[in-house]
Amino acid sequence: MDLIVESVSHSYGEVTALSDVSVTVRDGETLVLIGPSGCGKSTLLGIMGGVLAPSAGRILTRGRAPEGCLNPLTYVFQDFALLPWRTVEGNVMLALEHHPLSAAERRRRVAAVLDLTGLTDFASAFPKQLSGGMRQRVGIARAIVVRPAVLLLDEPLSALDAQTRELLMEEMIAIWTRERTTSVYVTHNLVEAIRLADRVLVLSRRPGRIKRMVEIGVPRPERAAPEHAAELARLHDELWSLIREEARLADREIQHA
Amino acid sequence: MPEPVPTRPQAAPPEGEARQRVLFRAGGFEPSAGRIAPWIAFAFILAGWQAASSSGILPALFMPSPAAVAAALWNQVTSGTLLMNIGYSVERIVWGWLIGSSLGLLLGFAMGMFSLARSVGLPIVSALFPVPKIALLPLLILWFGIGEPSKIAVIALGVFFPYIISTYTAVDGVPRNLIRMALSFGVPTGAIVRKIVLPGAMPGILAGFRITTSIALILLVAAEMIGARYGIGAFILAAGNLMQTDQLVAGVALLSILGLIIAFILGYLERWLLRWR
Numbered sequence: 001m002d003l004i005v006e007s008v009s010h011s012y013g014e015v016t017a018l019s020d021v022s023v024t025v026r027d028g029e030t031l032v033l034i035g036p037s038g039c040g041k042s043t044l045l046g047i048m049g050g051v052l053a054p055s056a057g058r059i060l061t062r063g064r065a066p067e068g069c070l071n072p073l074t075y076v077f078q079d080f081a082l083l084p085w086r087t088v089e090g091n092v093m094l095a096l097e098h099h100p101l102s103a104a105e106r107r108r109r110v111a112a113v114l115d116l117t118g119l120t121d122f123a124s125a126f127p128k129q130l131s132g133g134m135r136q137r138v139g140i141a142r143a144i145v146v147r148p149a150v151l152l153l154d155e156p157l158s159a160l161d162a163q164t165r166e167l168l169m170e171e172m173i174a175i176w177t178r179e180r181t182t183s184v185y186v187t188h189n190l191v192e193a194i195r196l197a198d199r200v201l202v203l204s205r206r207p208g209r210i211k212r213m214v215e216i217g218v219p220r221p222e223r224a225a226p227e228h229a230a231e232l233a234r235l236h237d238e239l240w241s242l243i244r245e246e247a248r249l250a251d252r253e254i255q256h257a
Numbered sequence: 258m259p260e261p262v263p264t265r266p267q268a269a270p271p272e273g274e275a276r277q278r279v280l281f282r283a284g285g286f287e288p289s290a291g292r293i294a295p296w297i298a299f300a301f302i303l304a305g306w307q308a309a310s311s312s313g314i315l316p317a318l319f320m321p322s323p324a325a326v327a328a329a330l331w332n333q334v335t336s337g338t339l340l341m342n343i344g345y346s347v348e349r350i351v352w353g354w355l356i357g358s359s360l361g362l363l364l365g366f367a368m369g370m371f372s373l374a375r376s377v378g379l380p381i382v383s384a385l386f387p388v389p390k391i392a393l394l395p396l397l398i399l400w401f402g403i404g405e406p407s408k409i410a411v412i413a414l415g416v417f418f419p420y421i422i423s424t425y426t427a428v429d430g431v432p433r434n435l436i437r438m439a440l441s442f443g444v445p446t447g448a449i450v451r452k453i454v455l456p457g458a459m460p461g462i463l464a465g466f467r468i469t470t471s472i473a474l475i476l477l478v479a480a481e482m483i484g485a486r487y488g489i490g491a492f493i494l495a496a497g498n499l500m501q502t503d504q505l506v507a508g509v510a511l512l513s514i515l516g517l518i519i520a521f522i523l524g525y526l527e528r529w530l531l532r533w534r
Contacts, residue, residue, distance in 0.1 A: 051441050071442055081438035085456045085533040094452065095442045126533050146442065 001063040001072065001149040001182065002027050003048060008057030009207075010043055016207035017043045018054075023201060023210065025150065025184055027063060030176065030220075032197035033186045036243055036250035040208030041186045042154055048184060049073040049152045065149040070099050074148035078155040080135045082127040082142075089114065089123040092142045109145055116175065117141040133164035140172070144179065151183040157192060169195055173220060190239050194232055195223060200239060205246040212242055321503035326510060329503040338492075343511070345488040346477060349405065353412025354473045361417045361469075362462065365424025370454070375425075382421050390415035391479045398484065408480040415476040416469040423468060427461020428454055460534075463527050470519045474512065489515070 003025040010018040017040035025031045025048075033041040046052030048059055050073060065072045082091050089110060096106045114120045117137045127135055136156055143151055157165040169192065176183065187193055193200050197216050204211040216235060218228045303323050309315045310322030317325065333339035367374035368382075394411045401407040431454050439449045481490025489508050496504035 049441060051437060073441075075438070075441045077434065077438060079434055081434050083435060083453065083456070085459075094439070094444070097452075098444050098448055128533070142442075 001061055001065055003073070003150050003182070003184070004060040004062060005044070005048060006058050006060060008044070008047055008054045008059070010040065010047060010052070010054045010056075011207075018047075019207035019209050021057075021203075021208065021210055023213075025182060028180055028182055029198040030183045030185060030196055032193040032200045033184065033203060034188060034190065034193050034200060034239065034243065035203030035208065035211075036205050036247040037188060038250055038253070039203045039205050039246075041203055044203075044208065045075075045152050045154050045184060045186050048150075049075055051075070061149070066147055069147045069149055071095065071146040072149040074143045074146055074151055076136075076139050076143045076151065076153040076156045078159055080127070080132075080139045080159075082135055082138055084127050087124045087126055088119055088130070088138050088141075091127070091138055092145050095142050095146050113141040113145045116144070117171070131164070132160045133168055136160060136168060137171075140175070144175070144181075149182060151181050153183060153185045155186055155188070158187065158189065165192075172196070177221065190236055193239065194236055196220070202239065202242045205250050214239060214242075318500065318502060321506055325503040326506045329501075330507040330510065333504070333507065339511075342487055342489055342492045343515075345485070346481065346490070346515070349408050349480075349488065350412060350473050350477045353409040353477070354416050354470065356409065357413035357416030357473075358420045358466070358469055360413075361420025361465075362424050365421040365465075366428055366450075366454075366458075368421065368425040369428025369431075369458070370450070378421070378425075382418060382425075386418045386422065390418075391476060391483075394480055394483055403484050408477075408485065411480050412473050412476045415472050419472060420465045420469050423461055423465030424458065427458035427465070430461065431457035459530055463523065463530065466523055466526070467520075470523070471516070474516060474519075478512065 005021055005023045005025075008018060008021045009016070021044060023031070033044060035041050043052065047054045050059065061072065083094065086094065092110045092113060093106060096109060101109075111120070114123055117140055119134070119137055119141055122130065122134060127138070130138070136159075139156065157168055160168065173196065175181070185192075185196055194216060198220075200214040200216065202211040202214060203209065214235065216232075218231060222228060223232060306315075307323050310317065310320070310325075315322070321329070330339070333342075364374070364378060368378045369375075390411055393414060394407065397407040397410045397414075401410060435453050435457065436449060439453050444452070477488070478490035478493070481488035482494045485491040489511055493505055493508035496502070496508060
């Protein structure tokens, strides 16, 4: 399923967060949104999934959701958004409880995604007992249990330490390759962008506008190979040169909130 | 061209110098409650009190000895009046608290969730909350008569307003991101209330339980002292009028026990309902 952003603008009161953004997320691709802090990338993601009403413009889908899809546009959150009073299994189950499935089918689906994310042994643990990485695995399990057409990930790794981030990135690549998920991934981390993206959409500072679309030509599974290192380093420098000055300005800005 | 920043001169390596130990200096400020100490202290206070009474320092007319209080209490048990007084009091407090808290819970939820209820309810609740509800007892007696309903109503009213406020605050404080998450998964409104708002507000609702039960106890005694024949409050007042201080103190001890039982139930509920914390 394609996800089409059609001339979307958004403002919070006086502050314009997004200005006339149009982009199409193609079926099966991973689109990464990067930009300096406060460029409206999370706002754009919220608008894409219909949890934020844009001031202008609209979001369209084209094509059919995959077989068995219960929630076409599904989020993974930066702060995990797990219910502290539910176990790992209960948190994943929450996404299924309001759908007309048999109890056995629900349990089967939950067990399958817990297995896929390596959480089977933690099924009856509460979120507070888990490390940040494990919590985000629960967030990912809850998202893929509904078989989304498009996964919307809002800085899913930025609350984690560097090592956990590395591990989780590898797992996500494995899952995406397997499930062929379409996803939109917001981050401010260039390394993540280059490892995960098919295309990188660079947004400018407030008001967020499309600055450049950068294709990452190297197939995702081959990006660890040494022969591509130079090309990926070049892309990293290109992205950095696009946002460096803006990130510096954003950093020096006085918050209005 | 700007001046080069002067660098700090390299200090001589300290190898030859004497070593000094770094002492621990972050002690204190970590109080913890022991398990045996309170019982020992309690025993000491009782023993001191008994000694003061036995030696005549405390005149029995003003402050009876613990033994006398225990005897008075036992007397009441055997004569059956104790059970009857407790029965009246417990019935009033249970009904009053149940009515007041369930209505307060309902309205607090409405105010926590709906703009209309909030904009109408908040000023009204703020205006009525500070009124000491016992001041309404004469009016309630005019409405409901001198019997049980007026006492239950004053307790219910006293419980109702603080419970609205604590429920409303608790519902309002349920993390927005959890609700947003549920909305993004298409969870229907009723299920969001049941699965997210209610458990998320539970700590605040239980805190409201703690506040309102103590308010209910105060109002119970006050109402029973103003116009009741039976009940712990009436019992204490009657004992005071007859200068039977042993019975009076026995009645006060009873209130303490009642309060402890409520606190115990609450502690149990908290451990059970908030076991995820």
